[in-house]
Amino acid sequence: MASADLVVAVSPTADGQVVVRKTDPNQTHPFSTTELLDKVNEKHAGRKLTTYDYQAICWKESLRDNTKYAWKHSNGVAHVWSGDAVSYLASLTDEQYDAIRAEYREHLRTQPAKVTSPGRGSRAS
DSSP: OOOOEEEOOOOTTOOSOOOOEEEOHHHHSOBOHHHHHHHHHHHOSSSOOOHHHHHHHHHHHTGGGOTTTEEOOTTOSSOEEOHHHHHHHHHSOHHHHHHHHHHHHHHHHTSOOOOOOTTSSOOOO
16 A cells, blocks of 8 residues: 555543554545536436536545545656545535635635646637
């Protein structure tokens, strides 16, 4: 196992022992972003959620920084997601998503425009 989370618990009957249980993030966070949205949409009672909903909620609630929901290998580029993330995202109402989308849209609108370098999305005259 290359990396693991540390799980700590306190027991009233413990006699000063420390028990370390390593968890494999491949087991606890098995879903790619695509798989996450597929699972959420299977459980969500409202409209079909999109990648824009995903981006908005991740921004609003810093979900990528919460190891309960997301994990990213130090050499990786993408986050992987837990079953807890599926449950949480599926539990939000369409009204909550709509409010978060509106806030995210306003946030993006107030951000300075990104400058693209020559050869990446712009054409030289």
